[in-house]
Amino acid sequence: MMMRNPNNTTTRDKNKPNHACGGSNNKPKLRKGLWSPDEDERLIRYMLTNGQGCWSDIARNAGLLRCGKSCRLRWINYLRPDLKRGSFSPQEEDLIIHLHSILGNRWSQIATRLPGRTDNEIKNFWNSTLKKRFKNNNNTSSGSSPNNSNSNSLDPRDQHVDIGGKSNPMMDGYHHHDDTMIMRNTMRTDPSSFNFAPMVSGVGLNNLDPLISVPDHNQYQQMGNTGNVFTGLGDYGNAIIDPISKGASVENEWFLTPSVNGNAIACTTSNNLNVEVLDPCFINSKTMCHSESFKVGNMFSMENASWETENPKTGDWDLDGLIDNNSSFPFLDFQVD
DNA sequence: AAGGGGGCCAACCGCTCTTTA
């Protein structure tokens, strides 16, 4: 572990006012910079004895000349006994990439799903390693790579969906990650002429889905036994339902299901031949699933057309519910009038 | 061997959100 000299004060420390950690003339000057072993020991001893409370009180009661904020950071990112040390495992890397594709730079939310890892650690890992890796992939990959991007973005979500290396006009889509514009075409398949495998991959299962980008997690992938559609549950819970196996028997019977990756997926039958799967991506999944005002017709009208959502904010989602519920989705039936 | 550049990562900043009085 690289350590700076705890006695050092950075230029930034010297030149900038300390808004966050006091700095009042009446109070003893608070220490900044690296923590000394003695400070660590004081904080550990206090936390183990008294537990977490008001951080300002902790700093004071532990006899530390630190602001509460600094104590909190030190404890959470370094001293906590349940922290995992060492480099990230490939599984953790996969999970970080996957979660980042869903959550973006919400490091704290990503960290809650990697026990023993801190948001700071993950953020640093992403910025120093994974981001660079994506950049290199973009520079060197060509054609059929799932990570191949038509944009210059480093963000794995900015990926053109290219099924099997060939652009499929029925399944083409593009994701833009910046919360302002997401579009993806409706998909319509005719089972008499369509090869389902790429569809399954392209819709929401794993590595061909620009929102997923996690290879080798297809173990739950199933083909629908109707031969018409598919039923799938990705390793991380991204679900796709087979409307026919769910009992759809009439034309235009719709089913909605929230996907863990934030996509609310709608399935329907049309003459029991075509299957519509809509992946509105960044549209508020709560609205889709729960709002009475939501009209399936709105989705239907988007068929074969890209669209812009008004203001799709990832923060609107019940991501906790979606992501945590990996194994049993509350499939929500949705009946068209 | 020296030194310069780049990577890593601890820790800070500034902001927003939440809680409390």
Place this chain on the structure above:
DNA sequence: GTAAAGAGCGGTTGGCCCCCT
């Protein structure tokens, strides 16, 4: 209802270390 304080978050900085030349 509102202001202040506390907590938490993401972005950023910069010191230390390693590696390459």
